[in-house]
Amino acid sequence: MTTDPAGTDPAVLASDDDREQAARRLRTAVEGGRLPLELLAPRLDEVYGARTRGELADACRGLPAPGPRDDLVVDSPPTSGRFVAGVFGGFVRKGRWVVPPRLTLWSMWGGGRVDLAQARFSSQNTEIRTVALWGGTRITVPDDIDVEVKGFGLFGVFGKGAARRTGRPGAPRVVIKGLALFGAVVTRTSTTGTEH
Numbered sequence: 001m002t003t004d005p006a007g008t009d010p011a012v013l014a015s016d017d018d019r020e021q022a023a024r025r026l027r028t029a030v031e032g033g034r035l036p037l038e039l040l041a042p043r044l045d046e047v048y049g050a051r052t053r054g055e056l057a058d059a060c061r062g063l064p065a066p067g068p069r070d071d072l073v074v075d076s077p078p079t080s081g082r083f084v085a086g087v088f089g090g091f092v093r094k095g096r097w098v099v100p101p102r103l104t105l106w107s108m109w110g111g112g113r114v115d116l117a118q119a120r121f122s123s124q125n126t127e128i129r130t131v132a133l134w135g136g137t138r139i140t141v142p143d144d145i146d147v148e149v150k151g152f153g154l155f156g157v158f159g160k161g162a163a164r165r166t167g168r169p170g171a172p173r174v175v176i177k178g179l180a181l182f183g184a185v186v187t188r189t190s191t192t193g194t195e196h
Helices: 016-031 037-049 053-059
Strands: 083-087 090-093 102-108 111-115 125-133 136-141 146-149 152-154 173-181 184-189
Touching (some): 016 037, 016 053, 037 053, 083 090, 083 111, 102 136, 125 136, 125 184, 173 184
Parallel strands (some): 083 102, 090 111, 102 125, 111 136, 125 173, 136 184, 146 173
16 A cells, blocks of 8 residues: 555545645645546545545555645635725735735835735735835735736836746746735745846
8 A cells, every 4th residue: 555645644534625636636636647637537536535544645646646736726725804994104924825816915104024924815816906106015925826916007007927837737826916006015036036
C-alpha cells in the first residue's frame, strides 16, 4: 500500500476533509493534463469509497506530492470582511487568510496594505475593487496566480505592472480595478519585491 504524501500512518482513518483534498488534487491533475479525463470518475469513486489515508494515497497514485502552495482555492469561509477602509488611518491584511470573492478597499487620507502572498482564495475568480482618495493602497500578489489590473489614475497613479498570466491551468485569477484620485494604488509581486 502506498503511504500518503504527508508521511503519516496510512492506516489512519480518512476524514471528509481528507477526501475533499484528494478529490481536488485529482481534478487539478486533470485540468493540468497530468491525469486523463477518463480516469477521473474511477479515481473519484476510490476517493469517496476510501476508509483510510493509505487508500486515499492509492487513489492519487502517480501524482506528485502536493507542494506548499497547492490548494490555493479552498472550501473555507473568508476570514476578512468584504469591505475594508482606511479613513484617516490604515488597514493591513497579510499572512495566511482566506480572501472573499469580492473585496473592496477604501483609502481616504489614509493607507492600506493587502498581501496575498500566503493567502488562500474562497473562489477561483476574485475581484478587488480599490479606491484611493488622497490616500494610498499597496497590493502584493504572488507570482503563481493570474492577475489583471484595470484601474485608472486621475491626478494619481494606479500601478498596472503586476498584471500577468501564469499560463498554469487552474491558477486562481484576481482582477484589481478601481480609481486613484490624488492618491496611489501600487501593485507588487512578492517574489521580486519590486513595486510598479
